[in-house]
Amino acid sequence: MNEQEKINAALKAVSFVKPGQVVGLGTGSTAYFAIQEIGKMVREGLEIRAIPTSEATRQLAEKWNIPLTDINDISTIDVTIDGADEFNSRLQLIKGGGGALLREKIVASITGTQVIIADASKQVEKLGAFRVPIEVIPFAANVVTRKLSALNGEASLRAKNDSTYITDQGNNILDVDFGLIDDPAALAKALDHITGIVEHGLFIDLADYVIVGKGDQVEIIAAKN
Numbered sequence: 001m002n003e004q005e006k007i008n009a010a011l012k013a014v015s016f017v018k019p020g021q022v023v024g025l026g027t028g029s030t031a032y033f034a035i036q037e038i039g040k041m042v043r044e045g046l047e048i049r050a051i052p053t054s055e056a057t058r059q060l061a062e063k064w065n066i067p068l069t070d071i072n073d074i075s076t077i078d079v080t081i082d083g084a085d086e087f088n089s090r091l092q093l094i095k096g097g098g099g100a101l102l103r104e105k106i107v108a109s110i111t112g113t114q115v116i117i118a119d120a121s122k123q124v125e126k127l128g129a130f131r132v133p134i135e136v137i138p139f140a141a142n143v144v145t146r147k148l149s150a151l152n153g154e155a156s157l158r159a160k161n162d163s164t165y166i167t168d169q170g171n172n173i174l175d176v177d178f179g180l181i182d183d184p185a186a187l188a189k190a191l192d193h194i195t196g197i198v199e200h201g202l203f204i205d206l207a208d209y210v211i212v213g214k215g216d217q218v219e220i221i222a223a224k225n
């Protein structure tokens with residue numbers, strides 16, 4: 001994990017933001033730098049409306065006086081800048097380490113240009129060293145845990161400060177070890193069909209670009225369509 005790589009990726013990503021756009025604001029320690037930079041651009045006169053992907057990001061955006069809008073009042077988001085926990089060469093992602101995957105995926109699903117920013121440690125050949133975060137309704141946590149073991153997934157209920165972790169939607173997170181994942185798209189489809197899962201952290205065909213900081217360089221990787 002390299003802070004300067006995160007900063008460099010974030011500074012590159014904000015060049016995707018243009019005046020008048022609706023902008024999705026991601027969550028996490030990498031998105032933090034992009035939000036801060038967008039805040040400075042707003043202070044210098046950039047006019048945008050933004051949609052935060054978590055309550056933490058909402059607070060950060062408010063601190064920077066970034067104008068916010070309600071996702072229910074718009075039909076598309078022009079560009080979203082967000083982080084990731086892992087990405088592979090097909091720009092498939094694991095997200096949700098910070099618990100924000102549900103709003104992040106909703107935002108990504110209506111975003112025209114999804115820009116992921118990361119330091120070099122996030123780039124992997126196969127996804128899965130980072131456990132897949134899965135948001136579940138509390139009522140179903142054990143039901144889903146048992147169904148996941150049928151998919152060779154070992155689930156742990158996320159905790160924070162000795163209590164069960166609660167998402168912005170009042171749900172829980174299972175962090176699931178599937179080992180290294182041979183076919184993330186197939187696993188994502190299987191997870192889509194488990195009742196009780198609200199959403200999972202496998203992001204398939206959602207990233208248009210990954211901007212990765214590598215030392216003092218920045219690499220922009222575009223999705224192959």
Ligand SMILES: O=C[C@H](O)[C@H](O)[C@H](O)COP(=O)(O)O
Nearest residue numbers: 028029030096097098099100
């Ligand atoms: O739930 C959190 C998000 O998916 C984050 O974008 C992801 O965990 C990466 O966070 P960070 O940039 O702090 O590594």
